Amino acid sequence: xxxxxxxxxxxxxxxxxxAPRRRLASPRVLPVLAxxxxxxxxxGIGSARYDGFFSLQVLLNLFIDNAYLIVLAVGMTxxxxxxxxxxxxxxxxxxxxxxxxxxxxxxxxxxxxxxxVLLVGTSxxxxxxxxxxxxxxxxxxVTLAGMFLARGLCYVISVESIPIRDPLFTAIAQGTVSxxxxxxxxPSVVVAxxxxxxxxxxxxxxxxxxxxxxxxxxxxxxxxxxxxxxRTKVAVYGISGLCSAIGGLLFAFYSLSGYSLSxxxxxxxxxxxxxxxxxxxxxxxxxxxxSVLGVLxxxxxxxxxxxxxxxxxWWTRIVIGALLLVFVVLQRFxxxxxx
Amino acid sequence: xxxEVWRRFTASSLFWPVVALVALLVFDAVAVPGFFALRIxxxxxxxxxxxxxxxxxxxxxIALGMTxxxxxxxxxxxxxxxxxxxAAVACGxxxxxxxPTSASAAIVGMLLAxxxxxxxGLWNGFLVAVLGIQPIxxxxxxxTAGRGIAQLITDGQIITxxxxxxxxxxxxxxxxxxxxxxxxxxxxxxxxxxxxxxxLGMLIEAVGINPTAARLAGIRxxxxxxxxxxxxxxxxxxxxxxxxxxxxxxxxxxAGLWIELxxxxxxxxxxxxxxxxxxxVxxxxxxxxxxxTLTTTVYTAGIPPEVTLVFKALVIIAxxxxxxxxxxxxxxxTRPAPVREAVAAS
Numbered sequence: 269x270x271x272x273x274x275x276x277x278x279x280x281x282x283x284x285x286x287a288p289r290r291r292l293a294s295p296r297v298l299p300v301l302a303x304x305x306x307x308x309x310x311x312g313i314g315s316a317r318y319d320g321f322f323s324l325q326v327l328l329n330l331f332i333d334n335a336y337l338i339v340l341a342v343g344m345t346x347x348x349x350x351x352x353x354x355x356x357x358x359x360x361x362x363x364x365x366x367x368x369x370x371x372x373x374x375x376x377x378x379x380x381x382x383x384x385v386l387l388v389g390t391s392x393x394x395x396x397x398x399x400x401x402x403x404x405x406x407x408x409x410v411t412l413a414g415m416f417l418a419r420g421l422c423y424v425i426s427v428e429s430i431p432i433r434d435p436l437f438t439a440i441a442q443g444t445v446s447x448x449x450x451x452x453x454x455p456s457v458v459v460a461x462x463x464x465x466x467x468x469x470x471x472x473x474x475x476x477x478x479x480x481x482x483x484x485x486x487x488x489x490x491x492x493x494x495x496x497x498x499r500t501k502v503a504v505y506g507i508s509g510l511c512s513a514i515g516g517l518l519f520a521f522y523s524l525s526g527y528s529l530s531x532x533x534x535x536x537x538x539x540x541x542x543x544x545x546x547x548x549x550x551x552x553x554x555x556x557x558x559s560v561l562g563v564l565x566x567x568x569x570x571x572x573x574x575x576x577x578x579x580x581x582w583w584t585r586i587v588i589g590a591l592l593l594v595f596v597v598l599q600r601f602x603x604x605x606x607x
Numbered sequence: 608x609x610x611e612v613w614r615r616f617t618a619s620s621l622f623w624p625v626v627a628l629v630a631l632l633v634f635d636a637v638a639v640p641g642f643f644a645l646r647i648x649x650x651x652x653x654x655x656x657x658x659x660x661x662x663x664x665x666x667x668x669i670a671l672g673m674t675x676x677x678x679x680x681x682x683x684x685x686x687x688x689x690x691x692x693x694a695a696v697a698c699g700x701x702x703x704x705x706x707p708t709s710a711s712a713a714i715v716g717m718l719l720a721x722x723x724x725x726x727x728g729l730w731n732g733f734l735v736a737v738l739g740i741q742p743i744x745x746x747x748x749x750x751t752a753g754r755g756i757a758q759l760i761t762d763g764q765i766i767t768x769x770x771x772x773x774x775x776x777x778x779x780x781x782x783x784x785x786x787x788x789x790x791x792x793x794x795x796x797x798x799x800x801x802x803x804x805x806x807l808g809m810l811i812e813a814v815g816i817n818p819t820a821a822r823l824a825g826i827r828x829x830x831x832x833x834x835x836x837x838x839x840x841x842x843x844x845x846x847x848x849x850x851x852x853x854x855x856x857x858x859x860x861x862a863g864l865w866i867e868l869x870x871x872x873x874x875x876x877x878x879x880x881x882x883x884x885x886x887x888v889x890x891x892x893x894x895x896x897x898x899x900t901l902t903t904t905v906y907t908a909g910i911p912p913e914v915t916l917v918f919k920a921l922v923i924i925a926x927x928x929x930x931x932x933x934x935x936x937x938x939x940x941t942r943p944a945p946v947r948e949a950v951a952a953s
Binding site for chain 2: 353399402403404405406408409410412413414415416417419420421423424427536539540543549550580581582583584585586588589590592593596597600
């Protein structure tokens with residue numbers, strides 16, 4: 269009956285018209301659009317400045333070099349949308365690499381190693397999720413402990429770098445997937461794209477995904493609505509753990525070794541990419557595709573510095589910090605305008 | 608100790624951290640012969656206990672500042688970067704001075720670093736209190752960019768300095784104790800006195816509980832928030848000066864790496880909740896001591912240093928679990944006696 273009264277004054281067509289524009293300008297989509305525009309602009313500037321920048325292969329190299337980071341950012345997106353944070357991802361990447369290298373060196377078959385690594389990463393994530401939800405400890409502290417634990421386990425397994433000589437691993441590391449136009453990507457990129465697709469499907473098209481947004485939007489309301497908050501929170505840390513393990517394997521393919529000091533600080537890159545991609549750290553807002561764009565922007569900064577040649581590597585950090593600032597302030601004003 | 612005092616002590620958030628500290632020290636006493644031995648050489652105190660205090664001083668000082676930030680329901684991830692920048696500025700100035708060994712070069716270098724730290728603190732405070740950005744991201748900006756800035760200052764090099772006055776800060780002695788320990792003790796006493804003997808501590812807690820309500824009650828919430836971020840930056844700067852003075856060099860890459868995490872841990876172990884609104888300066892001191900004793904124990908007891916992190920993780924998890932209200936409630940449920948007493952008392 270209330271539907272009738274609201275429909276009466278304005279015809280449906282007129283009411284529907286402003287909706288798409290509002291959706292584009294919503295705080296959920298606008299930062300992602302801003303990131304996309306930034307990416308295109310940066311790519312354009314790079315193409316104008318440097319010879320050989322404007323090519324499909326440079327674009328694809330972004331994916332090849334950052335495949336593992338894309339996977340990490342997908343997992344991080346789930347966690348951050350629920351209003352949590354996962355500081356353990358960098359250490360779990362290192363742990364996955366070291367564990368894989370060690371098991372392969374002791375003669376395990378490659379397939380068994382892959383399964384064990386994925387299982388270890390997921391279990392660690394689930395364990396952290398259980399502690400966070402059921403013992404009501406802060407995600408920051410719990411995942412920090414997880415970060416120390418995983419990094420410490422790396423050192424326990426091996427202090428030195430272990431080379432990987434397994435035929436399957438080297439085949440994946442050296443293999444290429446040809447694309448039209450004389451370009452190629454690594455098999456890792458295929459894995460990363462699959463993870464992105466599955467992640468986007470889970471988050472944007474399933475009941476579980478809507479629960480994730482509900483928990484991040486307002487946990488108490490979600491609980492009152494009968495959403496299974498506990499299960500969802502534990503699951504997102506499990507997903508992040510699984511993504512970290514996959515990311516660790518991709519990193520192992522990329523470097524063909526397991527080293528306990530690798531991927532230090534990667535959690536910050538993953539968080540930065542997620543935030544630049546439009547996910548709000550307060551939870552409830554974010555898109556998987558945004559995080560992928562965030563990673564690509566970070567990768568593009570690296571590419572700029574390698575093309576420039578004279579710029580020192582520390583400019584990467586400074587530029588990432590500056591971008592982070594711009595996006596955080598932008599989001600802040602978007603949220604303020606909405607409320 | 609009377610039963611009443613004992614019960615209050617076991618119920619306080621300080622109980623488990625103190626138990627952890629005592630347990631570590633007892634383990635040391637048994638496992639490491641002569642751990643408690645102190646000797647005086649040239650009027651200076653030496654020994655494992657002094658080492659714990661000396662090595663723990665930078666983290667403890669940062670944790671002190673972090674306590675106040677966390678009490679306002681904030682967090683500062685950028686202190687490690689501030690450590691690196693401060694070390695780079697001070698050492699860079701001293702190394703570039705006409706006479707790198709002069710006292711004036713050291714003093715100006717340190718003042719420059721402190722001045723810059725105040726600017727960095729104001730920046731963080733501005734983002735948090737004026738723009739209203741979540742503290743964890745606001746300080747993530749400087750955490751990410753800071754180490755790059757430090758490398759920009761040092762030009763990617765490790766700057767070594769040989770200044771006698773500067774070396775005193777990290778390696779010198781005052782009244783028989785290391786200068787860094789004396790400085791840390793003075794800072795803890797000062798902050799304890801200033802925030803607890805005046806209303807300042809209560810005002811900080813009020814901001815942490817509800818900034819809007821605090822402002823409506825006439826508290827300058829914005830000013831207090833900015834002030835705690837400036838204070839933690841100054842603490843981080845002092846720690847950075849100590850660290851670089853101790854090794855007589857500024858390493859933009861590694862100075863103060865992950866110190867923000869250790870500092871936050873010390874605060875959390877000390878019973879201050881990350882949700883703000885309540886803090887304990889003594890708790891933070893105990894927390895910092897637990898962390899440093901753990902590290903020192905691992906080194907002196909001959910446990911392979913590789914497993915330090917695993918130990919650290921386990922201790923953190925154990926202490927946090929024991930402190931969590933949820934676990935306490937679970938434990939209480941299995942022991943009905945205190946519940947009945949509580950009912951009787953009410």
